[in-house]
Amino acid sequence: MAKRAAPEVNAGSMADIAFLLLIFFLVTTTIETDSGLNRKLPPIEDNVEPPIIKQKNIFTVLLNGKDQLLVEDELMELKDLRKAATEFLDNGGDRTCDYCNGKKDPESSDNPDKAVISLKNERETTYKTYIAVQNELVAAYNDLRNIRAQALYGKSFVEMEANLNDVNWPGNKAKLKEQLEKIKIEYPQKLSEVQN
Amino acid sequence: MAKFKKKQGGEMPAISTASLPDIVFMLLFFFMVATVMRQNTLKIENNLPFADQVEKLDKKDLVMYIYAGKPSANYRNYGTETRIQLNDDFADVKDIAAFIAAERAKKREELIPFLTTALKVDKDANMGLIGDIKQELRKVNALKINYTTKKGAVSSNN
Numbered sequence: 001m002a003k004r005a006a007p008e009v010n011a012g013s014m015a016d017i018a019f020l021l022l023i024f025f026l027v028t029t030t031i032e033t034d035s036g037l038n039r040k041l042p043p044i045e046d047n048v049e050p051p052i053i054k055q056k057n058i059f060t061v062l063l064n065g066k067d068q069l070l071v072e073d074e075l076m077e078l079k080d081l082r083k084a085a086t087e088f089l090d091n092g093g094d095r096t097c098d099y100c101n102g103k104k105d106p107e108s109s110d111n112p113d114k115a116v117i118s119l120k121n122e123r124e125t126t127y128k129t130y131i132a133v134q135n136e137l138v139a140a141y142n143d144l145r146n147i148r149a150q151a152l153y154g155k156s157f158v159e160m161e162a163n164l165n166d167v168n169w170p171g172n173k174a175k176l177k178e179q180l181e182k183i184k185i186e187y188p189q190k191l192s193e194v195q196n
Numbered sequence: 197m198a199k200f201k202k203k204q205g206g207e208m209p210a211i212s213t214a215s216l217p218d219i220v221f222m223l224l225f226f227f228m229v230a231t232v233m234r235q236n237t238l239k240i241e242n243n244l245p246f247a248d249q250v251e252k253l254d255k256k257d258l259v260m261y262i263y264a265g266k267p268s269a270n271y272r273n274y275g276t277e278t279r280i281q282l283n284d285d286f287a288d289v290k291d292i293a294a295f296i297a298a299e300r301a302k303k304r305e306e307l308i309p310f311l312t313t314a315l316k317v318d319k320d321a322n323m324g325l326i327g328d329i330k331q332e333l334r335k336v337n338a339l340k341i342n343y344t345t346k347k348g349a350v351s352s353n354n
Contacts, residue, residue: 033244034252043339126320126321126323136350
């Protein structure tokens with residue numbers, strides 16, 4: 001018997017069906033944003049004595065209801081905040097900090113361990129400005145840590161943190177964690193928010 | 197000399213569209229993998245602000261979401277003031293404690309200290325409301341929070 005070629009199946013409508021499914025998925029799903037600024041709230045403690053901090057070790061950032069920024073009693077643009085915060089943290093006024101690159105101004109913070117950034121906002125402040133300010137302050141800490149990590153280990157702090165969280169990273173995680181801890185101790189993140 | 201005979205009927209052969217479904221299916225699978233189904237139906241405007249120092253929120257099952265923003269166009273009868281949304285419905289600040297308790301009850305006990313509260317707040321919201329939410333979270337000892345933001349330069353916020 002002669003072999004007969006199998007008749008071709010018309011697949012024209014399959015594309016339509018697939019398109020229908022595709023459009024359904026496009027409409028019903030979202031690409032969720034799953035990143036953001038992590039923060040930790042202070043626990044509520046009753047009648048705790050506030051620690052005594054020297055005025056020169058506090059960097060006050062005030063955000064008023066009109067979204068204006070008042071840094072150390074002076075009006076400031078948002079774009080200058082990161083630099084001002086970095087200079088304050090890296091000042092090293094009491095000369096105990098041998099890794100600081102700041103001006104060693106005796107009127108500014110003693111060392112990164114004592115320096116505290118205090119952020120206060122009003123009820124009318126908009127959220128976007130608040131986030132922008134938080135972002136700049138976190139960036140100031142990250143910049144300093146990056147520079148320090150680059151000097152010590154030849155890699156930036158952010159990169160090292162990414163490596164620590166990466167399951168496929170081949171290096172020694174215990175050692176990496178130790179290195180990260182060291183930098184965190186040298187530049188501790190002391191960002192306090194004023195309760196209003 | 198009839199070696200090169202002209203083909204009979206100069207019609208173009210039909211172009212095969214058999215690979216078209218494959219291409220569309222590929223797109224479909226990409227979308228199915230890259231996206232998640234909406235968890236909550238948002239009744240509020242939720243235009244997140246931008247920030248560039250972001251950290252990724254991993255372990256989705258350990259995250260509780262609190263949304264806030266102005267009621268969206270269909271829900272204007274709830275007013276135009278910024279509202280909180282928890283689990284598909286509008287809520288008040290005082291409902292947060294109950295919400296956190298309910299979320300915690302769903303999780304295994306040893307995981308409770310690792311729970312993070314993600315605040316998905318519209319960028320035009322007032323800090324007054326956020327302050328109230330944070331105070332409420334402190335009361336129930338849910339101290340790990342995350343201000344969910346889009347990735348981008350802060351200057352694009354305005």
